[in-house]
Amino acid sequence: MHVWEVFxxxxxxxxxxxxxxxxxxxxxxxxxxxxxxxxxxxxxYRLWLVPREAVVEITDLDxxxxxxxxxxxMGVAYRVTVEKRRQIKRMFEDLAKEVYGES
Amino acid sequence: xTYEERVETFRKRIKEGHKVEATDWMPDEYRARLLKFIxxxxxxxxxxxxxxxxxxxxxxxxxxxxxxxxxIQDEVGHAQLLYRLVEDLGKPREKIFEDLVQGRTKxxxxxxxxxxxxxxxxxxxxxxxxxxxxxxxxxxxxxxAPYGRTMRRICWEEAFHLKHGEDIVLTAVxxxxxxxxxxxxxxxxxxxxxxMFHGPPTPPEKDxxxxxxxxxxxxxxxxxxxxxxxxxxxQEIGLKIPDPKLKFDSDTGRWSYTEPDWDKxxxxxxxNGPASKQRLSFRRLSLEETAWVRRAILGxxxxxx
Amino acid sequence: MSPExxxxxxxxxxxxxxxxxxxxxxxxxxxxxAPVIEEDVAFSSLAQDEIGHARLYYTLAGQRxxxxxxxxxxxxxxxxxxxxxxxxxxxxxxxxxxxxxxxGGDWAKAVARRFLYDxxxxxxxxxxxxxxxxxxxxxxxxxxxxxxxxxxxGEAWWRTLAVGSVEARERLExxxxxxxPDLLGLFEPAPGEEALVEAGxxxxxxxxxxxxxxxRIYPYFEAHALPFPGEKAGAEWRLGVEARTGGxxxxxxxxxxxxxxxxxxxxxxxxxxxx
Numbered sequence: 001m002h003v004w005e006v007f008x009x010x011x012x013x014x015x016x017x018x019x020x021x022x023x024x025x026x027x028x029x030x031x032x033x034x035x036x037x038x039x040x041x042x043x044x045y046r047l048w049l050v051p052r053e054a055v056v057e058i059t060d061l062d063x064x065x066x067x068x069x070x071x072x073x074m075g076v077a078y079r080v081t082v083e084k085r086r087q088i089k090r091m092f093e094d095l096a097k098e099v100y101g102e103s
Numbered sequence: 104x105t106y107e108e109r110v111e112t113f114r115k116r117i118k119e120g121h122k123v124e125a126t127d128w129m130p131d132e133y134r135a136r137l138l139k140f141i142x143x144x145x146x147x148x149x150x151x152x153x154x155x156x157x158x159x160x161x162x163x164x165x166x167x168x169x170x171x172x173x174x175i176q177d178e179v180g181h182a183q184l185l186y187r188l189v190e191d192l193g194k195p196r197e198k199i200f201e202d203l204v205q206g207r208t209k210x211x212x213x214x215x216x217x218x219x220x221x222x223x224x225x226x227x228x229x230x231x232x233x234x235x236x237x238x239x240x241x242x243x244x245x246x247x248a249p250y251g252r253t254m255r256r257i258c259w260e261e262a263f264h265l266k267h268g269e270d271i272v273l274t275a276v277x278x279x280x281x282x283x284x285x286x287x288x289x290x291x292x293x294x295x296x297x298x299m300f301h302g303p304p305t306p307p308e309k310d311x312x313x314x315x316x317x318x319x320x321x322x323x324x325x326x327x328x329x330x331x332x333x334x335x336x337x338q339e340i341g342l343k344i345p346d347p348k349l350k351f352d353s354d355t356g357r358w359s360y361t362e363p364d365w366d367k368x369x370x371x372x373x374x375n376g377p378a379s380k381q382r383l384s385f386r387r388l389s390l391e392e393t394a395w396v397r398r399a400i401l402g403x404x405x406x407x408x
Numbered sequence: 409m410s411p412e413x414x415x416x417x418x419x420x421x422x423x424x425x426x427x428x429x430x431x432x433x434x435x436x437x438x439x440x441x442a443p444v445i446e447e448d449v450a451f452s453s454l455a456q457d458e459i460g461h462a463r464l465y466y467t468l469a470g471q472r473x474x475x476x477x478x479x480x481x482x483x484x485x486x487x488x489x490x491x492x493x494x495x496x497x498x499x500x501x502x503x504x505x506x507x508x509x510x511x512g513g514d515w516a517k518a519v520a521r522r523f524l525y526d527x528x529x530x531x532x533x534x535x536x537x538x539x540x541x542x543x544x545x546x547x548x549x550x551x552x553x554x555x556x557x558x559x560x561x562g563e564a565w566w567r568t569l570a571v572g573s574v575e576a577r578e579r580l581e582x583x584x585x586x587x588x589p590d591l592l593g594l595f596e597p598a599p600g601e602e603a604l605v606e607a608g609x610x611x612x613x614x615x616x617x618x619x620x621x622x623x624r625i626y627p628y629f630e631a632h633a634l635p636f637p638g639e640k641a642g643a644e645w646r647l648g649v650e651a652r653t654g655g656x657x658x659x660x661x662x663x664x665x666x667x668x669x670x671x672x673x674x675x676x677x678x679x680x681x682x683x
Binding site: 167 | 433436437439440441442443444445446448449452453455456459460462463466477478481482500501503504505506507509511512513514515567568569571572573575576579667670671673674675677678681682683
């Protein structure tokens with residue numbers, strides 16, 4: 001008997017999500033069993049069956065989430081740009097006052 | 104790190120709400136408890152198919168026939184999901200079944216009772232499944248993530264069972280006296296097993312499964328939630344709960360009830376319930392009669408290899 | 409439609425429905441006791457499909473007879489059901505609340521019966537696709553979309569039993585030998601089928617499906633050198649087995665006595681009640 005990992009897409013365009021596994025003697029019956037175990041109530045738009053041996057797992061957190069700062073890749077590092085816009089606006093306003101005087 | 108230190112770190116992570124996956128390291132005690140807990144749950148789903156299975160042929164309309172068959176199919180489907188978890192924790196399926204039919208592993212108390220009428224079908228699907236959803240709902244937050252995910256799926260399907268069961272009961276209660284009596288008698292048969300369902304009120308600090316986060320709510324809390332959810336619904340439709348002591352104390356916010364005989368519960372789950380022996384002998388018979396099929400499946404694979 | 413034609417048509421629809429409900433009921437008994445848990449769930453789906461098909465046919469028959477589908481399914485007299493006798497026997501062990509369970513469950517018989525019946529039914533439903541009754545043609549089209557998966561299931565199990573082990577093969581052969589007379593009983597026509605063909609309601613009478621069915625099943629036997637009780641001489645099939653008929657006339661065996669008793673048990677408590 002073989003273990004197949006089952007991935008399900010619940011609606012067109014949505015991601016394939018792992019939902020569990022089935023044990024079956026061959027591909028044909030793996031298909032049937034996956035349908036009957038994971039989509040008895042119209043839950044699936046699409047199913048993927050992957051032999052368990054084919055799954056490569058990476059769980060090393062130092063590798064997946066390196067300890068040294070990587071925030072320069074992320075939006076959160078750029079909140080400061082909002083402040084910069086404000087400063088530039090103020091700069092132009094000050095300049096205008098200098099040129100045209102108070103109005 | 105020593106083994107003890109690893110266990111301590113693991114314990115701490117669980118307390119902080121971290122989740123464990125099948126391929127993660129886990130302490131031997133955690134694995135053993137988890138396996139035993141999920142195996143009993145899986146056995147219950149499988150053995151639970153038997154009392155209701157008697158009524159597959161007897162359902163009184165085409166709609167009920169389809170719904171009862173689908174419901175029992177779901178229970179077997181749940182057994183499949185849970186046995187897959189047990190297998191992944193290291194116990195092969197053949198061994199699981201051997202232990203089950205030899206009485207070495209347990210299944211839930213409610214599946215040790217006979218079914219007498221169509222009333223039982225309604226009460227089981229509504230209230231036994233209702234009680235099960237209360238504990239399974241809490242198990243969605245189990246520290247063992249594959250179990251928690253499986254519970255989400257199972258609870259989603261159980262929601263259909265409750266509606267199906269409640270509809271059977273309501274339809275009968277709106278019908279003739281005879282139909283209504285079927286439901287009242289079934290409720291009387293099932294009330295004691297239902298009150299035992301969540302187990303004795305073990306003090307939370309002594310419950311190891313709770314400490315490991317395998318389960319997340321103490322037994323008594325689950326029973327109180329069951330009573331809060333269902334007592335009013337049962338009484339509203341004119342059915343009488345056979346416990347004169349059952350009442351809600353608004354000062355303490357708790358239900359009081361006739362204390363079930365916990366020794367009796369222990370006797371039942373260890374194979375001495377009214378239908379335990381019959382159920383296990385039937386499970387053994389059906390396994391024996393199909394053993395050749397499993398051998399043929401393996402034989403066919405051997406040839407293909 | 410003349411009254412005679414109308415009667416023959418209703419009878420034919422009931423025959424279709426009775427075949428489907430009886431095999432659906434018998435196969436649904438495997439729910440909870442099949443050889444492998446995954447298969448348990450799969451086989452139960454097949455059984456539910458058949459009951460669903462029966463419900464469609466009972467609904468069509470009910471519209472013509474002015475009767476409720478549930479009445480037709482569960483409240484006719486025992487001798488008023490027209491399914492083939494092949495379908496009525498139990499293939500699972502039987503639970504006895506006293507503990508004296510009856511063994512005799514036979515997965516080989518369940519699988520062989522279902523596959524060879526499905527191949528018959530596929531030919532029969534094919535002949536309904538062009539029916540002059542658009543409702544029946546529409547039902548047949550939907551039914552066929554489900555049945556194609558039943559055939560795939562049957563093929564896989566046929567192969568497993570034929571080559572999986574000596575024991576499995578022996579069981580398959582024994583099951584086939586036992587059911588041949590009843591397999592041929594499938595081709596017993598319902599009264600008035602010729603008129604239905606003439607009116608364009610069905611394409612072929614049931615007995616005319618025998619040759620195409622033999623042509624279709626023979627390769628499955630040949631592929632695994634399974635004994636086949638007949639041979640082709642020219643364009644003619646010569647069979648060494650006699651059909652056991654009577655089912656289409658309401659004559660049945662002990663398997664039906666048992667099933668009828670069970671399937672009507674609860675409903676008979678309040679036949680006209682709402683359940």
